[in-house]
Amino acid sequence: MLFNSFTFLFFFIIVFFLYWFPLKNKTKAQNIFILLASYIFYAWWNWQFLGLIILSTIVDYFVGNELYKQKDIKKRKYFLALSIVFNLGLLCYFKYSNFFIENWIIAWESIGFQSNVTSLNIILPVGISFYTFQTMSYTIDVYRNKIKPTNSIINFATFVAFFPQLVAGPIERASHLLPQFSLKRTFNYSYATSGVKLILWGLFKKVVIADTCATYVNVIFDNYEVMNTLSLILGAVYFAFQIYGDFSGYSDIAIGLSRILGFDLKQNFNKPYFSRNIAEFWRRWHISLSTWFRDYLYIPLGGSRGKTIVKVRNVFAIFLVSGFWHGANWTFVFWGLLNALYFVPSLLLNNNRKYLDAITIGFNRIGLINLMNILITFLLTILAWVFFRANSISEAFSYLNRLFSNLNFSFQYMSIERYNFEALMLLFFFIMIEWFSRNYESPFIGKFKKVYFSATIILIILLGVYSKHSDFIYFQF
DSSP, X not given: XXXXXXXXXXXXXXXXXXXHTTTTTOHHHHHHHHHHHHHHHHHHHXXXXXXXXXXXXXXXXXXXXXXXXXXXXXXXXXXXXXXXXXXXXXXXXXXXXXXXXXXXXXXXXXXXXXXOOOOOOOOOOTTHHHHHHHHHHHHHHHHTTSSOOOSOHHHXXXXXXXXXXXXXXXXXXXXXXXXXXXXXXXXXXXXXXXXXXXXXXXXXXXXXXXXHHXXXXXXXXXXXXXXXXXXXXXXXXXXXXHHHHHHHHHHHHXXXXXXXXXXXXXXXXXXXXXXXXXXXXXXXXXXHHHHHHIIIIIHHHTTTOSOHHHHHHHHHHHHHHHHHHHOSSHHHHHHHHHHHHXXXXXXXXXXXXXXXXXXXXXXXXXXXHHHHHHHHHHHXXXXXXXXXXXXXXXXXXXXXXXXXXXXXXXXXXXXXSTTHHHHHHHHHHHHHHHHHTTTSSSSOOSTTHHHHHHXXXXXXXXXXXXXXXXXXXXXXX
């Protein structure tokens, strides 16, 4: 059930009216209803995997309560290990089994042995990377005595399966979202209106920006061997905006839907392509995942404390694991490695926390330096995205080799693909809108808000009818 489908529209309209009218002021009944709606939403993809969410919920609810009861440190470590091994075990089996099997086969064949091992017919449950991390953070925080476990299995189950952010985040912390299920919720018109604006802006990013770019990205990457330098540059740039529009669009819709239901979700993107170095980029891109790895992997390893070699090791650990989290392919691991290499200079020069102020560009020294840093950071980012998008590392290197060696800047692809110039103009206006609304969550503010609002709706309707790329990229993760 896709957010950008009529099926979901009808589903959410039904949820909205039942939630706010017959169940008004009945918090427990609302929670039960949201839980059932969330299970229906997930079962729409594949009902067979619904049992995994329920099982994960039961295990971590039980572990959380046992961690709170136990005073013996060994028993507490045992229960924490149970939660981590169970959740990572599920994730590894469904997401990485074939990856390890296939690489085992390749390794033996490379030294002349024939392996009798065959890959498994495993389907990846949608959203498993997100809800396993969400439940693990709950048990870890209870173990650290940062939060108390909930006594309500309904509240906890709803926290785990909350349908707006179930499939692709944001990855919520129990300390932030779980208590909201215990509070009485009343409909707030202004809060719901802000949610509707976020939903519209998210749909614009997905339907108008991401799906438009996807058309060109697929053709260029599928035929990169015959594309010239300009076409390959366009392919990399288009993919950068495709993945940004697709994923940040999903996050905006999820946050907007939650607001309409009276819940607050954390911001997941903050104009990342205006970052002035890679460290700032990772503070603005997929914030919920970046902070998850920071709090549950990077800091426990020692963070930026200690010797330089330890600091560098920790940076590579967090980026390699982050890359592998995205998918069972060496391309994602290399993408993580590349970002670690980008990040290390900031760490060594001690300027990884340098850019915490507002972004400004002007005809002065600071403004021009900011612009130059933004462009350099964006160029480094799109080079890394080539590995993220390619089917294999060798394909990514071939793509980049042709990009830097062909040096043909004629309008090859732009002259044969319809609406290419129009797509570039669309991206230009999107960048301008993002820039002028960079300090706000959506562009529907100021004196041009009505113009933006009307144009957004028109473009969503016009391009949504012809869109052939309805799936969200991060559903595969």
